[in-house]
Amino acid sequence: MAKITVEDIAEIAKELKWVTLLGITVEKVGEGMSRLRLPASEEVLRPGGTISGPTMMTLADFAMYVAVLGAIGRVEMALTTNLSINFLRPPPPGDLIGDCRLLKLGKRLAYGEVLITSAAVGDGEPVAHSTLTYSIPPER
Structure with a gap:
């Protein structure tokens, strides 16, 4: 069971x-x-009509943040220390879905992956894959 609710995340997101x-x-x-x-x-499209890389990186980063808070609770100062992304194919215009899962949760670091798929294509094949490390503050 998550240690934070979707409503709590929405409240935090108002500040982001x-x-x-x-x-x-x-x-x-x-x-x-x-x-x-x-x-x-339209704002997230790059020349050629595909969704920009920075947009996909933002989705991956926020997906990891939410997954970390789901595991440790409302610790808003959890921070990205590393983000690596592979763009696998250009997504067409349409909604993107970011699915994150933590692979390792320690006392100070969390490591996870995010698969990004295109709802416009709907075939479930990822358009990007990201791995991330988050730093967890000691006074959680």
């Missing part, structure tokens, strides 16, 4: 202007997992 600007929503949060949706918009 980039989440609000992109319209990212949390569909699921569990203990060490999350599913987020980034809605389609």
